Amino acid sequence: MSKLRVAVIGAKGRIGSEAARTVEAADDLDLVAALDKKDRLETLTEAGAQVVVDLTHPDAVMGNLEYAVGHGIHAVVGTTGWTEERFATLTGWLAAAPGTGALVAPNFSIGAVLTMRFAQQAARWFESVEVIELHHDRKADAPSGTATRTAQLIAAARAEAGRGPQHDPTTHALEGARGARVDDVPVHSVRLRGLLAHQEVLFGGTGETLTIRHDSLHHSSFMPGILLAVRTVPSVPGLTVGLEHFLDRDRTDDPAGDRTGQAGRGTGGEGD
Numbered sequence: 570m571s572k573l574r575v576a577v578i579g580a581k582g583r584i585g586s587e588a589a590r591t592v593e594a595a596d597d598l599d600l601v602a603a604l605d606k607k608d609r610l611e612t613l614t615e616a617g618a619q620v621v622v623d624l625t626h627p628d629a630v631m632g633n634l635e636y637a638v639g640h641g642i643h644a645v646v647g648t649t650g651w652t653e654e655r656f657a658t659l660t661g662w663l664a665a666a667p668g669t670g671a672l673v674a675p676n677f678s679i680g681a682v683l684t685m686r687f688a689q690q691a692a693r694w695f696e697s698v699e700v701i702e703l704h705h706d707r708k709a710d711a712p713s714g715t716a717t718r719t720a721q722l723i724a725a726a727r728a729e730a731g732r733g734p735q736h737d738p739t740t741h742a743l744e745g746a747r748g749a750r751v752d753d754v755p756v757h758s759v760r761l762r763g764l765l766a767h768q769e770v771l772f773g774g775t776g777e778t779l780t781i782r783h784d785s786l787h788h789s790s791f792m793p794g795i796l797l798a799v800r801t802v803p804s805v806p807g808l809t810v811g812l813e814h815f816l817d818r819d820r821t822d823d824p825a826g827d828r829t830g831q832a833g834r835g836t837g838g839e840g841d
């Protein structure tokens with residue numbers, strides 16, 4: 570059987586270098602290109618890449634995806650900084666490239682994916698919820714992609730359960746003291762040398778709290794998810810948001826729900 574031809578962009582970066590090594594070590598994958606800043610995107614087509622893994626920077630990812638999807642190359646995207654507008658743009662590019670798939674995964678680690686799912690399940694039962702994400706001191710974006718997605722999923726679950734806006738007693742505060750609001754969920758971002766990627770979701774109800782915490786201690790935590798994504802994306806045309814949809818592909822009840830993200834984000838491709 571021929572090997573799947575994979576390219577990594579951002580291959581000199583913290584996660585990209587680990588991803589390139591991981592692809593190279595996989596028996597069924599062929600690392601045909603490892604690009605970083607200033608390398609030509611044409612290398613992707615010249616090398617015959619079938620799947621591209623983007624682990625670059627919020628400023629770079631859209632240009633890379635426009636080229637890849639425009640040339641029918643499936644994309645696995647870990648780069649963060651996604652907005653509704655960006656998702657709409659990517660959906661448009663995918664619609665013009667039938668059969669091409671793109672997975673945007675805010676987090677490739679199984680523990681983080683489960684954190685999001687558990688938080689989504691807990692959300693309807695608690696009056697208060699706040700998210701604290703903690704990352705290394707080189708991270709460009711805040712809040713993290715994972716925290717943003719977690720807050721969006723929590724907010725959607727609260728809305729579905731008929732919960733109104735959260736009560737906030739604050740009348741006097743320094744700007745920023747209550748964090749950023751993502752769909753009415755306060756999100757606090759810590760940046761600290763020595764950390765990698767960590768998140769706590771704090772729920773509060775009458776006389777009790779629930780804390781869900783996840784820690785990525787090494788970039789190896791993201792590699793099984795990246796491998797799963799690379800192997801799966803060629804068979805899932807259109808946009809998929811969140812690794813959970815690939816983890817749940819063998820389940821008929823699809824607990825992960827709409828694979829394009831939240832209701833109203835748009836439609837996926839032919840696989841819907």
Ligand SMILES: NC(=O)C1=CN([C@@H]2O[C@H](COP(=O)(O)OP(=O)(O)OC[C@H]3O[C@@H](n4cnc5c(N)ncnc54)[C@H](O)[C@@H]3O)[C@@H](O)[C@H]2O)C=CC1
Pocket residue numbers: 578579580581582583584585604605606607608624625626627629646647648649650674675676677678714791
């Ligand atoms: N989804 C997930 O599970 C994870 C996502 N990430 C995300 O991946 C991204 C990269 O993170 P790190 O590796 O920590 O950053 P980094 O700064 O160590 O690496 C980024 C690499 O991309 C390269 N780059 C920048 N612009 C480029 C361009 N136009 N073309 C090609 N290469 C370019 C840089 O030179 C650098 O080598 C971030 O957005 C981060 O949030 C990081 C870890 C896990």
Ligand SMILES: O=C(O)C1=N[C@H](C(=O)O)C[C@H](O)C1
Pocket residue numbers: 649675676677704708712713714715716765766767
């Ligand atoms: O920049 C990082 O390191 C990470 N970025 C992703 C995010 O923004 O959520 C995933 C993980 O938290 C590591």
